[in-house]
Amino acid sequence: MSTVNKSRRAFLRTSLLTTGGLMLGVNWLSAEAAPAIIGNASGAASGLGFNSFLSIATDGTITIFSPNPELGQNILTSFPMIVAEELDADWKKVKVVQAALDTKAFDRQVTGGSGAVPHSWKLLRNAGATARHMLVQAAAQKWGVAVDECTTGEGFVVHSKTGRKLGYGELAEDAAKLPVPKDVPLKDRKDFKLIGKAVKNVANKDITTGKPLFGLDFHRDGMVLAMLQRPPAFGTKIKSVDDAAAKAVPGITHVVRFGNNVAVVGKSTWAIIKARRLLNVAYEKDGALESSEDHDRLFKTLLDSDKATVRRKDGDVATAFSTAAKVVRAEYQCPFIAHSPMEPMNFFAHVREDGVELVGPTQTPGAARTAVSKLLNVPEEKITVEMTRLGGGFGRRLKTDYVTEAAELSSIIKAPVKLIWSREDDMTGGSYRPAVRYRFEAALDASGNMIGYKLRGVGINSGNPTREDNFPSGAVPHLLIDSVEHASPITTGAWRAPITNFLAFAEQSFLDEVAQAAKKDPIVFRLELLEKAKTAPVGAIKYDIDRMIGVTKLVAEKSAWGTKKGVGQGFSVYFSHRSYVAQVADVVMQNGKPVVKKIYAASDCGQVVNLSGARQQVMGGIVDGLGHAMYSKLTFKDGAPQENNFGSYRLIRMTEIPEIETYFVDNGIDPTGLGEPALPPTGGAVGNAIFKASGQRLRSQPFVDDAIFNGKPAGVNKTARPA
Amino acid sequence: MPLYKLQINGQTHEVDVDADTPLLWVLRDNLNLVGTKYGCGVAQCGACTVHFNGSATRSCVLPVSAIGNSKITTIEGLSVNGDHPLQQAWDEVDVAQCGYCQAGQIMSAAALLQQKPKPTMEEIDRTMQGNICRCGAYHRIREAIKLASTKA
Ligand code: FES
Ligand code: FES
Numbered sequence: 001m002s003t004v005n006k007s008r009r010a011f012l013r014t015s016l017l018t019t020g021g022l023m024l025g026v027n028w029l030s031a032e033a034a035p036a037i038i039g040n041a042s043g044a045a046s047g048l049g050f051n052s053f054l055s056i057a058t059d060g061t062i063t064i065f066s067p068n069p070e071l072g073q074n075i076l077t078s079f080p081m082i083v084a085e086e087l088d089a090d091w092k093k094v095k096v097v098q099a100a101l102d103t104k105a106f107d108r109q110v111t112g113g114s115g116a117v118p119h120s121w122k123l124l125r126n127a128g129a130t131a132r133h134m135l136v137q138a139a140a141q142k143w144g145v146a147v148d149e150c151t152t153g154e155g156f157v158v159h160s161k162t163g164r165k166l167g168y169g170e171l172a173e174d175a176a177k178l179p180v181p182k183d184v185p186l187k188d189r190k191d192f193k194l195i196g197k198a199v200k201n202v203a204n205k206d207i208t209t210g211k212p213l214f215g216l217d218f219h220r221d222g223m224v225l226a227m228l229q230r231p232p233a234f235g236t237k238i239k240s241v242d243d244a245a246a247k248a249v250p251g252i253t254h255v256v257r258f259g260n261n262v263a264v265v266g267k268s269t270w271a272i273i274k275a276r277r278l279l280n281v282a283y284e285k286d287g288a289l290e291s292s293e294d295h296d297r298l299f300k301t302l303l304d305s306d307k308a309t310v311r312r313k314d315g316d317v318a319t320a321f322s323t324a325a326k327v328v329r330a331e332y333q334c335p336f337i338a339h340s341p342m343e344p345m346n347f348f349a350h351v352r353e354d355g356v357e358l359v360g361p362t363q364t365p366g367a368a369r370t371a372v373s374k375l376l377n378v379p380e381e382k383i384t385v386e387m388t389r390l391g392g393g394f395g396r397r398l399k400t401d402y403v404t405e406a407a408e409l410s411s412i413i414k415a416p417v418k419l420i421w422s423r424e425d426d427m428t429g430g431s432y433r434p435a436v437r438y439r440f441e442a443a444l445d446a447s448g449n450m451i452g453y454k455l456r457g458v459g460i461n462s463g464n465p466t467r468e469d470n471f472p473s474g475a476v477p478h479l480l481i482d483s484v485e486h487a488s489p490i491t492t493g494a495w496r497a498p499i500t501n502f503l504a505f506a507e508q509s510f511l512d513e514v515a516q517a518a519k520k521d522p523i524v525f526r527l528e529l530l531e532k533a534k535t536a537p538v539g540a541i542k543y544d545i546d547r548m549i550g551v552t553k554l555v556a557e558k559s560a561w562g563t564k565k566g567v568g569q570g571f572s573v574y575f576s577h578r579s580y581v582a583q584v585a586d587v588v589m590q591n592g593k594p595v596v597k598k599i600y601a602a603s604d605c606g607q608v609v610n611l612s613g614a615r616q617q618v619m620g621g622i623v624d625g626l627g628h629a630m631y632s633k634l635t636f637k638d639g640a641p642q643e644n645n646f647g648s649y650r651l652i653r654m655t656e657i658p659e660i661e662t663y664f665v666d667n668g669i670d671p672t673g674l675g676e677p678a679l680p681p682t683g684g685a686v687g688n689a690i691f692k693a694s695g696q697r698l699r700s701q702p703f704v705d706d707a708i709f710n711g712k713p714a715g716v717n718k719t720a721r722p723a
Numbered sequence: 724m725p726l727y728k729l730q731i732n733g734q735t736h737e738v739d740v741d742a743d744t745p746l747l748w749v750l751r752d753n754l755n756l757v758g759t760k761y762g763c764g765v766a767q768c769g770a771c772t773v774h775f776n777g778s779a780t781r782s783c784v785l786p787v788s789a790i791g792n793s794k795i796t797t798i799e800g801l802s803v804n805g806d807h808p809l810q811q812a813w814d815e816v817d818v819a820q821c822g823y824c825q826a827g828q829i830m831s832a833a834a835l836l837q838q839k840p841k842p843t844m845e846e847i848d849r850t851m852q853g854n855i856c857r858c859g860a861y862h863r864i865r866e867a868i869k870l871a872s873t874k875a
Pocket of ligand 1: 765782783
């Protein structure tokens with residue numbers, strides 16, 4: 001098993017010259033109609049216009065291209081597994097190649113929205129199955145036997161009647177001459193040999209031996225390095241630059257200003273870091289200089305605003321609340337947080353007369369190319385984008401700002417340049433998870449039924465901070481969900497499980513508060529609501545009620561819900577993207593403080609592709625969700641971020657993780673994605689468990705700011721429950 | 724700029740850099756040893772961990788002038804064939820997600836096992852809490868260290 005990273009075309013050229021064999025193109029855009037084509041040593045150009053490729057060399061080596069960026073979601077392993085499964089390949093002989101951006105060959109070369117496997121599942125299976133079918137045909141012809149007398153396994157076609165056997169490599173050339181079949185049947189899932197099993201990451205060896213896989217490791221002879229000095233506060237711009245001292249630092253080749261940036265360019269990172277410290281840049285006000293306290297005040301105003309955008313309205317909430325036997329109200333708030341992928345932003349750009357070369361870590365190579373094309377007015381055909389491995393993304397690398405910076409700088413200094421963000425640049429450079437506050441209100445009738453539900457979300461550059469069609473919408477007769485958004489110079493962006501990364505905590509905590517007011521077990525309360533959504537749906541239902549019930553029941557069983565002594569258990573269930581995850585947290589009190597001991601997770605992501613990778617996504621998602629709920633916040637003073645590195649900005653560490661048990665629902669549904677869905681439920685399960693263990697309801701993050709953890713009185717973000 | 728003779732991975736390397744240059748940037752910019760990663764530059768994340776006479780050290784805050792004849796080992800020199808018990812355990816347990824922190828994690832763990840071949844869970848946690856894994860692969864990191872310690 002090995003991995004390579006190069007442009008698909010360069011690969012095709014060399015592999016065709018050296019190995020011959022079967023090249024199979026699959027039309028990525030319309031798998032059903034799949035007019036796949038075959039090329040061989042003489043037909044390299046026939047690959048044009050087609051998308052994914054797998055090739056089988058005459059020595060039996062199978063190369064599978066993985067088009068989507070790898071950022072730790074393990075797609076470089078799971079995509080090829082799907083192809084290899086239907087091909088019945090010998091996994092040990094599969095080579096994986098990270099494809100470069102190629103919109104003619106692939107579509108949706110994006111890592112985001114937990115969408116890669118759901119999108120490509122059928123296409124990848126078709127690719128493998130079609131090739132397998134042709135190899136069988138070639139063998140059957142050679143032996144003069146019927147196709148259906150032949151079977152395949154581990155890279156061989158077998159005729160068991162006569163005990164004959166031929167390797168895929170031996171058959172590749174003959175198979176390549178056959179017409180490409182359409183509508184080849186796919187395997188029955190009970191015959192899966194790879195899919196659903198734990199298969200190791202194909203890059204393990206390279207990672208554990210320190211190979212240059214990442215963008216920051218990229219080197220090109222003749223390139224220079226650069227860092228940018230950006231404004232220290234949102235809402236400021238450059239007034240004047242004195243760069244004399246910085247320019248005088250040995251090893252510095254350029255100091256140039258473009259836009260609101262001062263680029264320091266040189267031969268070594270250390271020279272650049274030192275020169276940056278000698279820059280003398282004055283800034284002036286260019287917009288609102290907002291502080292976190294301003295946001296706290298602003299939220300209160302926005303929550304009472306009469307200019308909200310209505311997101312969903314069912315029934316008549318006014319009457320429901322005026323006739324309610326009981327009303328429950330609570331507010332929840334989260335701070336800004338940074339993405340902080342371990343590898344800070346960086347990109348290589350070389351703007352030449354005849355085109356642009358871009359290399360680096362991006363979740364959206366296509367958008368990066370479009371942005372550079374617009375910026376430099378260079379046609380997209382003249383821009384190449386190669387993806388390195390990403391040292392984490394979490395949504396930050398969906399933005400293309402750091403790519404266009406590199407390209408612009410290269411065009412100015414007319415040299416190949418690798419632009420590097422320091423950790424401080426990365427943390428203070430914007431594109432944060434927005435700060436948001438929610439007000440929930442629930443109306444209960446005399447028997448404890450939730451008859452009315454109101455949610456207002458207010459956020460700073462948050463876009464719509466609600467997910468109006470998520471549960472409990474559809475289960476409540478009278479419902480109103482609306483929002484008010486504030487425009488700020490502080491930039492925001494998608495952060496792993498956008499919006500739901502905090503909304504899920506708020507909603508699942510509030511539902512616990514309502515269950516308590518209704519004197520019902522939190523799980524029973526939710527199951528009753530789900531039952532109502534099923535039998536008497538109100539308005540559109542855009543989630544799968546049975547899948548939500550499925551994970552709820554599974555986690556209740558596995559966590560021995562409600563039977564543990566001396567442990568506070570908290571439950572949470574959430575639907576995000578296309579998948580369902582329910583979690584139960586076990587919390588105990590130690591020295592007066594809550595300690596999260598264990599988290600149980602039941603996930604329904606449809607068919608699990610790689611059990612090892614799937615477990616990692618769930619465990620990593622939970623650690624991520626817990627860590628940010630517990631510890632992380634980015635605050636502002638006059639537009640300037642107050643935390644700028646891991647000393648002041650806290651991330652979860654090994655001593656702070658609970659035990660985690662992961663379970664998957666096996667229901668035969670096609671894969672529905674798992675990069676994000678395990679994260680949203682965690683905060684709610686933990687918050688609810690802390691309430692159970694301590695009697696304290698946490699309504700703002702990070703939890704460590706709460707008196708229950710630090711002994712200090714509650715801060716400005718705290719809300720007393722007015723009801 | 725002064726000339727330094729550095730003992731790295733059993734070889735002598737000559738570099739001509741400023742005295743205050745952190746070893747991290749000497750490795751990455753001058754010697755093309757990029758397995759050692761930059762994560763924070765201020766000794767808070769552990770991505771840049773190397774061995775300094777066998778002890779886990781944050782190379783981002785170690786000036787080249789402080790190294791002298793001390794022996795430096797980086798991830799590239801941890802084993803000849805990439806088969807240190809920890810490297811094997813990392814594969815067996817399938818630890819890596821994005822993988823960016825993992826060289827630093829392995830170097831921290833290797834120094835621990837050198838001093839304490841059979842560490843307890845608490846000792847593992849205490850040592851490893853200096854290494855951030857943003858992907859949250861902590862459970863498997865811990866498991867792989869345990870596994871390697873039973874084999875070594
Ligand atoms: S880069 Fe040295 S500890 Fe983070
Ligand atoms: S594996 Fe991504 S930071 Fe550790």
